[in-house]
Amino acid sequence: MVINIKVPKDVMRHCPTCRKHTAQTTEQVKTAGRRSGSALKQGTRRKTGYLHKGYGGSPYPKIEHGSKFGAKTSHKIMLRYKCKECGKKNQARTAFRAKKFEIKKA
Numbered sequence: 001m002v003i004n005i006k007v008p009k010d011v012m013r014h015c016p017t018c019r020k021h022t023a024q025t026t027e028q029v030k031t032a033g034r035r036s037g038s039a040l041k042q043g044t045r046r047k048t049g050y051l052h053k054g055y056g057g058s059p060y061p062k063i064e065h066g067s068k069f070g071a072k073t074s075h076k077i078m079l080r081y082k083c084k085e086c087g088k089k090n091q092a093r094t095a096f097r098a099k100k101f102e103i104k105k106a
């Protein structure tokens with residue numbers, strides 16, 4: 001995992017629609033967060049809220065630094081490229097993890 005990643009805003013990339021290299025702009029795909037989402041996820045959220053309520057704290061083990069389990073400190077980053085010629089958006093095939101992520105303005 002790379003700690004710090006900087007990606008240029010404008011890149012030359014292959015566009016599958018135009019079938020050639022074109023100038024494209026980079027943007028980050030927004031993921032996760034508290035989505036209104038499905039009813040199933042809503043139920044899970046309600047249950048966790050109920051378990052944390054009142055005295056006694058959380059029934060789940062505390063997340064400690066260096067432990068095998070628990071929350072990750074890095075974020076998964078997905079990139080999307082918008083072709084300047086045809087206006088189509090193409091998503092990068094692979095996601096990667098990074099602690100800090102930045103899109104450099106040229």
Ligand SMILES: [Zn+2]
Nearest residue numbers: 015018083086
């Ligand atoms: Zn294109």
